[in-house]
Amino acid sequence: MNGPEACTDVCFVAGAGHSGSTLLGYVVGAHPSVTYAGEARKHLFFGNLKKPLRKRACKRCGEDCPVWGGLEVPAGSDVYEALARRTGKPHVLDSTKNAEWVRERSEALCGRGVRVRLLFLMRDGRAVVASRLRKEPELGLDAHTLAWRAQIEAARALVSGFPGPVHPLHYEALASSPQAEIQRLADFLGLSFDAAMLAPWASPQHPLGGNSGTQALLASEPAKEPALAAPGAHTAAYYAAHPRAFVLDLRWQQELDAAARARFAELAGETNEELAWETDAPQRPG
Numbered sequence: 001m002n003g004p005e006a007c008t009d010v011c012f013v014a015g016a017g018h019s020g021s022t023l024l025g026y027v028v029g030a031h032p033s034v035t036y037a038g039e040a041r042k043h044l045f046f047g048n049l050k051k052p053l054r055k056r057a058c059k060r061c062g063e064d065c066p067v068w069g070g071l072e073v074p075a076g077s078d079v080y081e082a083l084a085r086r087t088g089k090p091h092v093l094d095s096t097k098n099a100e101w102v103r104e105r106s107e108a109l110c111g112r113g114v115r116v117r118l119l120f121l122m123r124d125g126r127a128v129v130a131s132r133l134r135k136e137p138e139l140g141l142d143a144h145t146l147a148w149r150a151q152i153e154a155a156r157a158l159v160s161g162f163p164g165p166v167h168p169l170h171y172e173a174l175a176s177s178p179q180a181e182i183q184r185l186a187d188f189l190g191l192s193f194d195a196a197m198l199a200p201w202a203s204p205q206h207p208l209g210g211n212s213g214t215q216a217l218l219a220s221e222p223a224k225e226p227a228l229a230a231p232g233a234h235t236a237a238y239y240a241a242h243p244r245a246f247v248l249d250l251r252w253q254q255e256l257d258a259a260a261r262a263r264f265a266e267l268a269g270e271t272n273e274e275l276a277w278e279t280d281a282p283q284r285p286g
Contacts, residue, residue, distance in 0.1 A: 007078075008090040008115060009090060011093045012094050012119070013118075014155040014159055015097055015151070016148050018123075018131040018132055021121055022095070022210040023175075023200075025093055029200070029203070031191055031196065034092070034191070035067070036095075036207050037080075037093060039208050039209035039210065040080070042208040046071075055209070060229055078108065078109070097155075102158060117189065118166045120159050120166055120168045125271065128148050129145050132144040132147075135232065135234055149268040149271045176248050201218045202220055204219075213239040216229060
């Protein structure tokens with residue numbers, strides 16, 4: 001920890017879950033001036049024993065975390081200020097993605113003179129639906145597709161009324177061309193490019209929530225709470241074989257057959273036009 005520091009900048013993330021926000025967070029959080037909070041809204045669950053531990057504590061450390069453990073948010077302040085003072089880093093990235101949370105927090109921060117930015121993280125909706133089907137196949141393609149469409153529509157509404165700068169970013173572009181995309185990210189965030197952002201697995205980070213498989217892959221050290229940090233059975237083999245490198249995940253192209261793709265197009269094809277990533281290129285390191 002670097003000592004007390006005021007929070008000057010907060011960047012939020014808009015988009016749907018399963019779109020690569022954990023990877024994005026680790027990339028940005030590798031910068032020495034940034035704390036990747038993960039889903040900062042989950043700090044509201046601290047001390048709520050009705051919530052599972054994975055939702056109310058750092059999944060790497062549990063409640064004994066150097067960033068989140070015992071963190072208090074004084075009246076009249078906010079979680080971003082508390083994080084900045086604990087970590088000594090003036091920039092915070094929040095990947096909560098809940099549109100109402102982002103809208104409320106960004107307006108409050110603007111009122112205090114804190115700079116706010118928004119990253120609109122996009123990923124081909126077919127890839128998102130395939131990912132959700134791996135995790136919860138019982139819900140079916142229709143339910144996952146409609147839920148994804150609703151999240152993207154909410155994200156677009158948030159983007160249109162956001163009080164600060166907005167940067168659109170395709171997950172596929174980040175995974176395919178990391179150096180170019182990370183340079184653009186740094187410029188947008190008002191940061192000097194730092195080579196550590198190209199190797200996010202080398203820096204210790206403590207986000208709340210997020211994708212356990214990606215965290216297991218990118219973590220710089222073993223988890224203190226392995227049961228909280230382990231990837232699910234549906235993805236464990238994939239991450240065990242994954243190199244520590246940027247890799248474009250196109251598993252959906254093998255997992256969604258022609259009938260599933262046609263049904264997705266029927267339900268959400270128009271919503272996906274801006275996000276579709278049409279390529280049959282093999283997965284490859286960036």
